[in-house]
Amino acid sequence: MEFLQPAFVFLTAAVLAVPIAKRLGLGSVLGYLIAGVIIGPVLGIVGAESEDIKHFAEFGVVMMLFLVGLELQPSMLWRMRAQLVGLGGMQVAVTALLLAGGGMALGVGWRISLATGIILSLSSTAIVLQTLNEKGLMKTPGGKSSFSVLLCQDIAVIPMIALLPLLAVADATGTDDGHGAHHSLLEGLPGYLQALIIVGVIAAIIVGGHYLLRPAFRFIASSRLREIFTAAALLLVIAIALAMNLVGLSPALGTFLAGVVLSSSEYRHELESDIDPFKGLLLGLFFITVGAGIDFNLLFGKPAIIFGLTFGVMAVKFIILAVLGKMFKLSGGDYWLFALGLAQAGEFGFVLLGFARTSAVMPAEPAALLSLVVALSMLLTPALFILHEKVIAPRMAGTGDREADVIDETGSIVIAGIGRFGQIINRILTTNGFKSVVLDHDSDLIEMIRKVGYKTYYGDATRPDLLHAAGIGEAKLFIAALDDRERQTQVVHHVAREYPDCRIIARAFDRHHVYELQNAGAHEVVRELFESSLDAGRRALVSLGMHPYHAERKAQAFRKHDFKTLAALKAAWDEAGADHKYLDQTRDHARELERVMSVEAEQHHDTTSRGWTPPPKGDALV
Amino acid sequence: MTQRKILVLFAHPQFSRSVANARIAREARDLDGVTFIDLYAAYPRFEIDVDLEQERLKAHDLILFQHPLYWYSTPSIMKEWQDLVLEYGFAYGADGHALDGKYFLNAITTGGAEQAFTRRGYQHFHIRELLTPLEQTATLCRMHYLPPYVLYAAGHAVEENRLEPHAEGYRRLLIALRDNRLNIEAAMKVKTLNGHLDELIEGAY
Numbered sequence: 020m021e022f023l024q025p026a027f028v029f030l031t032a033a034v035l036a037v038p039i040a041k042r043l044g045l046g047s048v049l050g051y052l053i054a055g056v057i058i059g060p061v062l063g064i065v066g067a068e069s070e071d072i073k074h075f076a077e078f079g080v081v082m083m084l085f086l087v088g089l090e091l092q093p094s095m096l097w098r099m100r101a102q103l104v105g106l107g108g109m110q111v112a113v114t115a116l117l118l119a120g121g122g123m124a125l126g127v128g129w130r131i132s133l134a135t136g137i138i139l140s141l142s143s144t145a146i147v148l149q150t151l152n153e154k155g156l157m158k159t160p161g162g163k164s165s166f167s168v169l170l171c172q173d174i175a176v177i178p179m180i181a182l183l184p185l186l187a188v189a190d191a192t193g194t195d196d197g198h199g200a201h202h203s204l205l206e207g208l209p210g211y212l213q214a215l216i217i218v219g220v221i222a223a224i225i226v227g228g229h230y231l232l233r234p235a236f237r238f239i240a241s242s243r244l245r246e247i248f249t250a251a252a253l254l255l256v257i258a259i260a261l262a263m264n265l266v267g268l269s270p271a272l273g274t275f276l277a278g279v280v281l282s283s284s285e286y287r288h289e290l291e292s293d294i295d296p297f298k299g300l301l302l303g304l305f306f307i308t309v310g311a312g313i314d315f316n317l318l319f320g321k322p323a324i325i326f327g328l329t330f331g332v333m334a335v336k337f338i339i340l341a342v343l344g345k346m347f348k349l350s351g352g353d354y355w356l357f358a359l360g361l362a363q364a365g366e367f368g369f370v371l372l373g374f375a376r377t378s379a380v381m382p383a384e385p386a387a388l389l390s391l392v393v394a395l396s397m398l399l400t401p402a403l404f405i406l407h408e409k410v411i412a413p414r415m416a417g418t419g420d421r422e423a424d425v426i427d428e429t430g431s432i433v434i435a436g437i438g439r440f441g442q443i444i445n446r447i448l449t450t451n452g453f454k455s456v457v458l459d460h461d462s463d464l465i466e467m468i469r470k471v472g473y474k475t476y477y478g479d480a481t482r483p484d485l486l487h488a489a490g491i492g493e494a495k496l497f498i499a500a501l502d503d504r505e506r507q508t509q510v511v512h513h514v515a516r517e518y519p520d521c522r523i524i525a526r527a528f529d530r531h532h533v534y535e536l537q538n539a540g541a542h543e544v545v546r547e548l549f550e551s552s553l554d555a556g557r558r559a560l561v562s563l564g565m566h567p568y569h570a571e572r573k574a575q576a577f578r579k580h581d582f583k584t585l586a587a588l589k590a591a592w593d594e595a596g597a598d599h600k601y602l603d604q605t606r607d608h609a610r611e612l613e614r615v616m617s618v619e620a621e622q623h624h625d626t627t628s629r630g631w632t633p634p635p636k637g638d639a640l641v
Numbered sequence: 642m643t644q645r646k647i648l649v650l651f652a653h654p655q656f657s658r659s660v661a662n663a664r665i666a667r668e669a670r671d672l673d674g675v676t677f678i679d680l681y682a683a684y685p686r687f688e689i690d691v692d693l694e695q696e697r698l699k700a701h702d703l704i705l706f707q708h709p710l711y712w713y714s715t716p717s718i719m720k721e722w723q724d725l726v727l728e729y730g731f732a733y734g735a736d737g738h739a740l741d742g743k744y745f746l747n748a749i750t751t752g753g754a755e756q757a758f759t760r761r762g763y764q765h766f767h768i769r770e771l772l773t774p775l776e777q778t779a780t781l782c783r784m785h786y787l788p789p790y791v792l793y794a795a796g797h798a799v800e801e802n803r804l805e806p807h808a809e810g811y812r813r814l815l816i817a818l819r820d821n822r823l824n825i826e827a828a829m830k831v832k833t834l835n836g837h838l839d840e841l842i843e844g845a846y
Contacts (some may be wrong), residue, residue, distance in 0.1 A: 577686050630691065630725040638734050 025072070028065060032058045033303055048146050048152060049401035055310020064312050072328045073308035073369070080145050080366060081260050082294055084173065084271040087148065087166075088278020089291050095318035096279060099167055106164060106347050107171020114140035114339050118332065127385075130186045133391060137179050139332055142273075143365035144169045145302050146400050149580045154408065154436025157158040158463060161353030164344070165360050176269050176367050183371065184378045208325060220266050228280030249579075252293040264298075305366065313394050317387060320411060325388065329395045337362040343478045354413045359403040363396035424436070424503055433489045434481030435510055437468055440526050440547055445473060456489045481510045483517070491518055499525040499541070500559075508535050515540020530585060534592050553578060573616065580615055584608040585634070644819050645744075647675045652708040654684065655665045661700075661750045662709055663797035664804055668812040669707065674819045676701065680718045687721055693738065694726040703818055704784070705742040707715060707777070709795070710843035713771045720731040732782040744818075744825075745779035746787040747772060748811060750795035758793070768833050789827075790834040810838050817842040818822055 032054035040050025058064045096103075115136040122132030147165055148157075156162040206321040208216070232255070238249045260270035261279050281287060319549055340358040349357050372390055375381040381389075431561035432448060432455040434441050441457065448455050457475040459465055465475045478485045480501060491497060498513050500505040511525050525541035527533040533544045553574050587608070649669045653662045656679070671676045676697065684690075698704065715723075730737050746756045749768075751796050757764045758771070768791055769776075781787040790811065798804040814834060817823040831837045 265766055575686075579688070630728070634728065634729040638729075 025065065025068065028058055028071075029304060029307055031309060037303070047303070047307050048149055048306055049398075051306030052310040052398050052401070055307035056313060057310075058307070059311025060313050060315040069308045069311040073305060073312065076301050076305035076308055077370070078260070078270075079298055079305050080304075081147065081270045081274050082256055082298035083148060083277040085256050085274035085300060086291060086294055086298055087170075088275040089287050089335050090281050092282050093279055095502075099170075102164060102167035102347065103171050105166045106343055107175075110168050110343055111140050111172055111175050111345075114336055115302075115415060117335055118337065119333065121331070131385060132380055134183060135385075136343060138185070138335075138368045138375065138389065139364045139393070141172045141176070141362040141365040141367045141371070142171060142328070142336075143363050143397050143400065145366050146363065146397055147360050149302060150401065150404050156356060158461075159353055159356070160349060161356035161360075164349060164353070164357050168340075168361055170275075172365070172367070173269060174270050175276070176271075176371070179371060180267070180269075180374060183375055183380055186380045189533045197633060215266060217266050220262060220268070221273075221276065222494075223429065224262075224276050225280055226279050232277075232281060233284050233286070236284070240286070240289070248289065249293045252290050253297065256294065257327060264374055276342050304569050309366070309369075309394050309397060312390075313398075314391055317391055317502075318395075325391055325395065328388070329392045331400070332364065332392060333399065335360045352368065352407070352412045355570065357409050360400070360609060362401040364393040365397070368393040390532050401412075431494055432456070432496045432498065433486065433491050433494045434500060434503060435486075436500035436526075437464060437473075437475050438500065438502050440502070441498065442468070442500055444500060449473065456494075458485065481513070483504045483562075484512060486510075486514065491521060494518075494521050496522045497521050499523060499536075501526070508532070508539050511536050512539040530588075531597065532590065534589055535584060537585050537589070538593070549581070566640065576615055577612070580596055580608075580612050584612075643700040643821075644674050646700065646822060647703045647705060647819055648697055649675055649677045649705045649707055649815075650680055650717040650719065650722065651677060651747075652680045652722075654716055654718070659709075661792055661804055661807075663749070663799050663823055664706070665748070665792070665808045665811050666707065668715075668808050669815060672693060672812070672815055673821075675712075675815055681716075681832060686719065687718060687791075689722055689725050691725050691728070694722065698726070699734075699739055703745070703746065704740075705746045705748055705815075707748040708750075710749045710771075714774065720764075727778070727782060738783070740782040740784050743784045744787055745775075745782075745784040746789075746818075747775060747789040749789055750792040750798075752796060753794065754797075755793040767832070780786070785825075785829075787828055788831050788833050789797060792835070807835070808838065810835065813838055 024237055033051060036054035037047050037050035038058065040053060041047055055069075059066075059069060093354070093485060108554065115133070117136070119129070119132040119136030120445050122135050123129055127135070146168060151157045151162045152164065157166065236251065239248055254357070255277065256274050261272045263270045264271035281290060314454050328601075337358050340361050341354070342359045344354045355451045369390065372381070372386050372393070376383065376386045434445055434448075434452055434455050434457045437445060437457045437459040438461070441459070445455055454603045457473065458467070458478050458480040459468075460477065462477055462480045465477050468475045476489070480486060480499075491514060499507055499511050499514070501510065509527075511523055514521060514523055522543075523541045524543045524545065525536045526537075527536050527546050530545065533546060556577070557570045557574040560573060570608060584605075588604055591598075591604050594602070649660075649666075651666055651669070652657050656663060665676070666679075668676050677825065678697070694740050706719060708719055711717075727733065728737070731739050746781075749772075751758070751768070753762070756762050758766065758768045760766075760826060764771070767790065772789055776786045792798055792803070792807045794801075795804075798807065814823070817838075824841050824843055828837070828841050830835065831841070832840065
């Protein structure tokens with residue numbers, strides 16, 4: 020049971036540090052790193068064993084790539100090919116060469132310089148993807164470009180591992196350090212056979228994933244044992260990683276491929292939710308070990324050199340990324356996200372460093388130094404993301420991820436937001452012959468809607484100049500259908516104040532948002548889920564055996580009562596928000612609803628069942 | 642005598658396509674002393690507000706249903722209105738006296754021509770016979786049922802130059818009812834009000 024103690028230490032550090040870091044706006048990655056620094060160099064609770072744990076935790080990266088693959092349909096990957104090869108390939112090649120040149124300029128031999136360049140050209144897939152996901156930036160152009168580069172780097176690790184030994188001074192064979200992939204079964208086979216086997220394994224993953232895994236998962240799923248499905252999902256990832264190791268390929272690449280193959284299967288979401296917690300924990304563990312592995316003695320021994328190198332490397336990477344970003348037409352906040360986000364070295368750097376050491380490319384001292392540079396640059400990355408989020412993105416707000424479209428027509432209606440809510444409104448309006456101008460800031464969505472044939476414009480609807488260009492000045496009607504609560508209120512407020520003649524219909528998230536929007540000046544406010552929930556409730560009553568028309572009447576009574584309550588509680592809410600008085604009144608209305616809905620009410624000619632009641636027997640006048 | 646307050650309940654499910662009823666309704670919409678309610682506009686989902694409708698009834702002296710004749714009756718929302726609003730204990734029954742003594746009137750348009758609504762016509766019954774369910778409804782609610790004001794063959798009314806005079810007459814009728822200048826006693830004796838306005842309306846107009 021000796022694993023209990025380290026498990027306790029690592030989990031305690033994570034549980035304490037991560038929520039605090041998150042609350043402080045630092046993100047979970049920095050939280051894990053700080054936790055690692057505290058239990059490692061600062062308190063000295065964990066020491067050398069964290070290196071072993073790190074190798075184990077690197078498996079989290081493999082799982083992450085599997086999950087990334089699950090999200091990526093092959094068609095999407097094919098669409099990314101230009102970015103993958105062009106942007107990613109150029110980033111790796113240019114960065115490696117420039118850093119190598121820098122090393123040589125500093126008087127380091129060309130072999131070590133080139134190895135260093137190659138190692139440092141990689142960025143941290145773990146930190147960047149985790150952070151992008153956490154901040155919801157994966158779908159932005161900046162996020163997608165970052166992902167292309169990271170994916171390309173992960174693929175590039177394979178030839179790097181093949182090339183690094185060629186840089187060795189003498190053909191010394193190091194000992195296998197356990198996670199390098201150079202000692203494969205294929206060693207000693209002729210080159211063409213190696214290539215053949217590698218192609219064969221990849222083909223097996225793709226074909227097997229397509230034709231074997233689905234029936235296998237169907238069989239496993241039919242056992243209805245959740246943990247067995249989880250076990251099967253884990254087994255799949257581990258088996259592929261193992262197979263890839265055997266033939267000397269990157270396990271991350273293999274699981275990524277498997278993920279892509281399974282991305283169109285019906286088990287995609289199940290697999291995702293099964294693997295996700297393991298990935299999260301392992302990655303967290305990995306980050307903790309990075310933090311714990313920082314060698315403070317070396318750091319404080321040569322602070323100038325180490326910090327100088329770290330900043331130098333990050334600056335070079337940043338500049339290259341910035342130039343590439345411009346070449347690939349990133350703009351505004353996305354441009355900065357891309358250039359700042361990928362400026363660090365990555366976890367594969369540790370792997371390659373260990374490999375370079377054992378294959379006698381690099382002596383121990385520079386390897387330890389570089390290892391610290393990699394760790395420090397990773398440690399600084401969350402700070403760069405925070406810089407982007409708090410300083411750069413707000414300034415770029417509005418310009419968003421691309422320039423707003425030039426609006427070449429105006430209509431009598433302006434619709435802000437063309438998500439699930441705005442789409443229906445737009446369709447009902449346009450099919451009835453009304454002209455609308457639609458604004459949205461999700462470029463994917465706009466492309467899709469445009470394909471369907473509706474004219475939509477890219478742009479941030481909260482920007483006054485854009486609203487003006489959309490013709491809000493002449494519009495009779497403004498529909499606020501954004502999916503962001505704050506911005507929704509903000510845009511309603513702006514339109515109501517500047518264009519008092521324009522009628523405003525606004526989408527609300529909940530009851531309190533209704534009041535906010537009414538106070539902001541919306542003429543009509545519609546709760547986005549109210550009618551659909553009510554309808555589901557009605558269907559539930561019917562499913563339970565209630566006569567459909569009776570259920571409809573119940574739903575009508577509910578709606579009527581709810582609107583009455585909504586109006587009645589506004590005064591209390593306006594006065595002091597959701598305070599005691601408001602809550603008391605809410606409870607009163609809830610009780611009233613119970614009375615309205617109750618079965619007894621029906622027997623006393625009360626609200627819901629009122630009507631169609633036969634006159635009582637014995638009234639001579641009837 | 643003070644003016645009568647008139648409640649016009651209007652029902653036409655395809656208002657934008659209606660020619661005759663839309664034209665006729667225009668006369669009632671903006672007349673002083675007349676409350677005009679478009680039932681399909683007020684209750685697009687048929688969720689009739691019973692309390693509100695009963696309050697309206699109490700506040701008026703003459704209730705007028707204006708509608709096209711659908712299957713010898715009203716459009717469906719008006720039937721729904723009757724089913725819900727004319728409650729036992731409100732409109733009828735031992736304790737239902739809210740409508741006592743008020744007047745009730747139909748202003749309708751028909752597809753068939755006047756001669757169709759005869760024994761030998763294809764409708765076989767006179768319009769008054771076909772409207773007896775509404776007449777009896779008014780009677781059970783202790784209201785006075787006035788003869789209907791009918792535009793026959795509404796689809797041909799424009800080309801036959803009948804729509805304008807009919808709409809004009811509707812206005813005169815409403816004003817006379819409001820100002821208490823319609824000879825009620827004489828009116829009760831005619832089969833339909835159309836064709837008799839000149840003799841029934843007292844005073845110069």
